[in-house]
Amino acid sequence: MSEQDTGLRARLIDAGVELVNTEGAQALSLREIARQAGVSHGAPRRYFPTHLELLSAIARRGFAELADRAGQTMATTTAPGDPREQLAALSRAYLDFARTRRGMFELMFRHDLLESNQLGLRETSLPLFALLADLVTRARRHPSADSAPGTDQAPPAVVAAALWANLHGIAQLWLWGSLPLAAGLDDIEPLLQAALDAHLGPVRR
Incomplete structure (x- = not known):
């Protein structure tokens, strides 16, 4: 994984952590995490094959x-x-x-x-x-x-x-x-x- 990919992966996790701490677990949709991270709606799927994998990383x-x-x-x-x-x-x-x-x-x-x-x-x-x-x-x-x-x-x-x-x-x-x-x-x-x-x-x- 390139440095850029590693950074974006971490950014998605950071966005999820911020969301869950401020709005609760119910806010952790892929779309909302992507919006919070400032990436396209499809970006999380490139780094986390499933929603559960991203939630687990968070x-x-x-x-x-x-x-x-x-x-x-x-x-x-x-x-x-x-x-x-x-x-x-x-x-x-x-x-x-x-x-x-x-x-x-x-x-x-x-x-x-x-x-x-x-x-x-x-x-x-x-x-x-x-x-x-x-x-x-x-x-x-x-x-x-x-x-x-x-x-x-x-x-x-x-x-x-x-x-x-x-x-x-x-x-x-x-x-x-x-x-x-x-x-x-x-x-x-x-x-x-x-x-x-x-x-x-x-x-x-």
Whole structure:
């Protein structure tokens, strides 16, 4: 691929990222992405054979931004040596990303994109999940840990997967307005702490 082609391909992805962040995933038609990028309506097809491939390339940018945010949040935590605090920071970054990048968050986990696995989209979350599982392992071994019933028997990857599912559900239901209404909350932090306690056990004082 020539330098010009590489630049135009990146421009189409940039246009899609801008659209999804400002107008939501529903705005990501090929025609609108092409218009935003300042190219002909047929140009995207020359670089992305299918619409799903272009959407997957846009979603990969979202996973990269989420990983960057998680790293920055964890680096600034007040207790960098405490794996549970690191895990809480990672979880906050995930929930904050869902809140501030709602369109991108929805796109990243669209079932048709994940099922098609264009550009290996499903695998893009694996490094972040590996970090989550590592933090779960270390948090369970930490002196302050008071494991929840059954978590000692479950492999770290299983506990990490359950925690991820819990966080994703919290994020989605919070965005829909269901959790604030049902729980009578205006802050998501108590739900995050409850999820950590449920999967890791309460902190031993």
